[in-house]
Amino acid sequence: MDFSFTREHELVKQLMKQFVDNEVRPIAAEIDETERFPLETIEKMAKYGIKGMSFSSQYGGSNTDYISYVIAVEELAKACCSTACIYAVSTGLVAAMIEKFGNEQQKQKYLPGLLAGTSIGAFALTEANAGSDASAQQTVAKDMGDYYLLNGSKTFITNAGYSSVYIVMAMTDKSKGVKGISAFLVEKDMEGFSIGKIEEKCGVRASSTGELIFEDVKVPKENLLGKEGKGFNIAMAGLDGGRISIATQALGLAEGALDEAIKYVKERKQFGKPIGKNQGLQWYIAECATKIEAGRALLYKAAWLKQAGLPYGKEAAMAKFYNSELAMEVTIKALQMHGGYGYTKDYAIERMFRDAKITSIYEGTSEVQKIVISRHILDL
Ligand SMILES: Cc1cc2nc3c(=O)[nH]c(=O)nc-3n(C[C@H](O)[C@H](O)[C@H](O)COP(=O)(O)OP(=O)(O)OC[C@H]3O[C@@H](n4cnc5c(N)ncnc54)[C@H](O)[C@@H]3O)c2cc1C
Structure with a gap:
């Protein structure tokens, strides 16, 4: 067993961090507030080769593996779930479905634009x-x-x-x-x-x-x-992959929210000391960090199965179910650790808390994921 990233994955993570810090985080609050679709970010993503992640260069992809795509969505979601969502639907769902189910003519017609960022799906x-x-x-x-x-x-x-x-x-x-x-x-x-x-x-x-x-x-x-x-089989197969994307958005959100909380409890002082010195908040941090590790393991196992060409529907549903509930739990705790300030738009945690909820609804609600998981297990 090997839990480590390859050199290529580390490079993708580094590239994504840079991209997110320069192009995504600075505008995340503004595009949320004004409901502005960040077209320019999608175009910039293509220039960095991010849009073509996991696609072959034959159609304009960047020839990376599927895990690299997951890393990209995770890093985006740490800072802006809207951007991660737009990207994941256009690339991880639509382009992936065309690649898998389309004929050669359809792939030639639609994939280059979707992967170059000149079109969205x-x-x-x-x-x-x-x-x-x-x-x-x-x-x-x-x-x-x-x-x-x-x-x-x-x-x-x-x-x-x-x-x-x-x-x-x-x-x-x-x-x-x-x-x-x-x-x-x-x-x-x-x-x-x-x-x-x-x-x-x-x-x-x-x-x-x-x-x-x-x-x-x-x-x-x-x-x-x-x-x-x-069509129904095609949609369901697409959604199996889509669920990995949503599980990734949820994980990224949870990680981003925990990062915000860690920063805050170290800075904020009450009773003459940083609030992070209180055991009550330390336990919140420990609980969130532990569950994030569990969610990470579920997600990357599902992604690894998909990449290896093995069945992954059950694991994708488990990862989506677990991580989307986790995103809610972590953002609520992280907001709580911010006290009243977390309830204002001055802090990113307020937006993250609102963004987290959708991950347990779209591409199949948590209840539906449980139906999918139990069907795999019971085979009734
Ligand atoms: C922001 C956003 C983006 C979306 N993007 C897309 C998109 O790009 N493409 C697309 O096709 N759809 C999209 N959707 C739709 C989304 O996938 C659906 O909203 C979702 O599947 C739930 O369907 P519904 O809203 O009709 O809820 P309903 O099906 O009416 O469900 C209502 C409640 O009942 C529960 N429920 C229903 N049936 C059962 C059951 N058998 N057992 C137990 N509980 C059950 C549900 O879990 C839920 O809690 C999006 C939705 C939103 C809000």
């Missing part, structure tokens, strides 16, 4: 009446010979309005249930496709979350991703 599964039960899709794609006619809507879609390409799940044959769902690559300029309500959120406020509306959108046949009727 979105993944559209959720509908008003198809949340945790993603099989209840009502968006319909009717085969019209040369094209599919897409009608319906999606809700809560990350990167809505900023993406060039959307992976959209729709029913091609309602009578077949989940086996009648197919995946499509829908481009932003296709006639009949529009963006509806953009949500005003509690956390990850700089990432856009919105509604997609499809009114008689003619989707060319060549934009079918994978085979007709395989």
Whole structure:
């Protein structure tokens, strides 16, 4: 067994720390406050080669391994969960799904832009009446010979309005249930496709979350991703990987929050000494640090399994479930250690606390992760 990072991983971590300190942390509070999508950061990421992490150079990737991608998301989330979320959906979910399920023509068409930072991707599964039960899709794609006619809507879609390409799940044959769902690559300029309500959120406020509306959108046949009727499998496979990304965001958030608390309890004095000299707060620090190590081990094991080409669905769900609950616990404790100041916008912990909650909701709630984990274990 070897728990250490390779030289390449250490270099990626160093590069990410530099990038985060120079480009991400300085604007994290402002983009949260103003709900500004940080397009410039995504472009800069591409220049550093961060966007192409874990993709082959054939499509403009930086040829690093999957663990390097996880390190990148972790470092981003330590400072700004919105940025980590935008990046993870566009790269770790959308580009990865196109790489895995797309044909050569689709890969050539979409991957270079996504990896170069000139385009952003979105993944559209959720509908008003198809949340945790993603099989209840009502968006319909009717085969019209040369094209599919897409009608319906999606809700809560990350990167809505900023993406060039959307992976959209729709029913091609309602009578077949989940086996009648197919995946499509829908481009932003296709006639009949529009963006509806953009949500005003509690956390990850700089990432856009919105509604997609499809009114008689003619989707060319060549934009079918994978085979007709395989959309649900494609979505679920994508989400297995996506869950590693969310588990990573959650871990990064927890680590970032603990760093803030450690700094604060050493500086802040009450009763004539740093508050960190009190055993009560020392125990908070010890508990958080220990659980973070446990969450780290779960996450990197899932990432290692994925990288090794081994089954990783159960471990990805475990890592997401554990780390997202952990992110909430650590941010609450870290805020508590800041006292009243932690409740103000003068300290980053207030934003981290708000950002943490989403990690136990998107890409499958904690309850859904428990369903996934128990299905793997019980095999019923
Ligand atoms: C900021 C944000 C970004 C998002 N980004 C995307 C995106 O990019 N693409 C996308 O497709 N979706 C996205 N989503 C949607 C997200 O994945 C869903 O919100 C989530 O899956 C839950 O669905 P729901 O909101 O409809 O809740 P519901 O399914 O209505 O669930 C409500 C509650 O009931 C519980 N529940 C439901 N069924 C069960 C059950 N069988 N057993 C136990 N408990 C259950 C849930 O766990 C939850 O606590 C995003 C959501 C948000 C808020």
